[in-house]
Amino acid sequence: MSDREFRIMPALTYQPGRPFMPGSQKFSLTNRSVVVVGGGSGIGKAVARASAAAGAKVAIASRNLDKLAAAADEIGGNTAYAALDMTDANAVENWAGQLAGVDHLVISASSAAHGPFAELPLDALRGMFDAKFFGPYSVARAVLPKIAPGGSITFFSGVLSRRPGENCSGLGAVNGAVESLALALALELGPAIRVNCCSPGMVRSEAYAALPADAREEMYASTGASLPVGRVGETDEIAHAVLFMMTNPYLTGQVVDVDGGHMIRQYATR
Numbered sequence: 590m591s592d593r594e595f596r597i598m599p600a601l602t603y604q605p606g607r608p609f610m611p612g613s614q615k616f617s618l619t620n621r622s623v624v625v626v627g628g629g630s631g632i633g634k635a636v637a638r639a640s641a642a643a644g645a646k647v648a649i650a651s652r653n654l655d656k657l658a659a660a661a662d663e664i665g666g667n668t669a670y671a672a673l674d675m676t677d678a679n680a681v682e683n684w685a686g687q688l689a690g691v692d693h694l695v696i697s698a699s700s701a702a703h704g705p706f707a708e709l710p711l712d713a714l715r716g717m718f719d720a721k722f723f724g725p726y727s728v729a730r731a732v733l734p735k736i737a738p739g740g741s742i743t744f745f746s747g748v749l750s751r752r753p754g755e756n757c758s759g760l761g762a763v764n765g766a767v768e769s770l771a772l773a774l775a776l777e778l779g780p781a782i783r784v785n786c787c788s789p790g791m792v793r794s795e796a797y798a799a800l801p802a803d804a805r806e807e808m809y810a811s812t813g814a815s816l817p818v819g820r821v822g823e824t825d826e827i828a829h830a831v832l833f834m835m836t837n838p839y840l841t842g843q844v845v846d847v848d849g850g851h852m853i854r855q856y857a858t859r
């Protein structure tokens with residue numbers, strides 16, 4: 590195990606009766622501890638990179654240790670990392686038990702399964718709920734005792750919950766479940782902890798690495814052309830929004846769409 594794995598991060602103090610961070614520190618991530626599950630690639634890595642650049646102490650986790658080590662080098666700022674399969678409840682408990690203090694927890698890890706409603710195997714749907722709902726649910730529950738008052742949890746859903754796509758009914762449903770969870774937890778865990786859900790539109794990321802390059806670019810081009818912004822997103826554009834979600838003390842119980850206008854795009858008629 591490298592000495593950067595499971596680095597212990599001190600909990601930061603909260604002073605009741607005062608703004609949770611006075612003066613210029615109010616919206617700051619300086620010396621805050623940010624834990625990103627899914628931080629080895631894509632949007633999570635971009636969140637980790639932006640957090641480190643903003644002065645946070647960052648820890649990332651996902652399944653592949655080599656990928657995490659490379660990501661930690663790229664992110665810089667002595668990023669800590671640990672291998673974690675969030676569908677393994679015991680592993681989640683052990684991992685969370687080694688965190689000393691957390692200010693902001695971001696859970697971008699997920700995996701998706703697509704297919705026509707009548708054909709998508711139930712096991713594929715269950716696997717997706719394990720990875721994208723129960724995984725984040727277990728992570729949030731296990732890390733909760735470590736989150737300092739004034740801290741936050743940010744979940745990830747996606748546009749398909751409220752702008753459905755053909756062959757994506759299962760993915761839309763799991764996104765909707767994550768959004769409901771985030772809103773309910775905002776109510777239950779406030780005022781000490783804020784909870785939000787980021788809902789990205791299509792973003793160039795490793796999520797589409799399995800597609801042949803031509804098909805991937807074609808998908809980006811056609812989706813991008815249908816959006817008011819005229820293109821698909823970049824991971825740093827989602828990370829920018831997540832930093833706002835983590836640091837704005839008046840933001841909770843929100844699903845924040847960062848989607849290039851996907852919610853208002855016009856679908857071609859059949």
Ligand SMILES: NC(=O)c1ccc[n+]([C@@H]2O[C@H](COP(=O)([O-])OP(=O)(O)OC[C@H]3O[C@@H](n4cnc5c(N)ncnc54)[C@H](OP(=O)(O)O)[C@@H]3O)[C@@H](O)[C@H]2O)c1
Pocket residue numbers: 626627628629630631632633650651652653656673674675676697698699700701720724745746747748788789790791792793794795796797
């Ligand atoms: N990119 C898009 O167009 C888009 C659109 C809408 C919504 N979203 C949502 O945004 C979030 C981030 O997506 P992304 O594009 O950044 O995806 P990504 O690049 O594929 O990153 C997902 C990360 O999750 C990790 N992961 C997967 N299963 C895991 C598990 N069981 N335990 C721990 N880590 C696991 C993966 O690393 P390992 O394989 O090493 O574990 C990977 O680092 C996801 O919730 C996604 O559904 C993305």
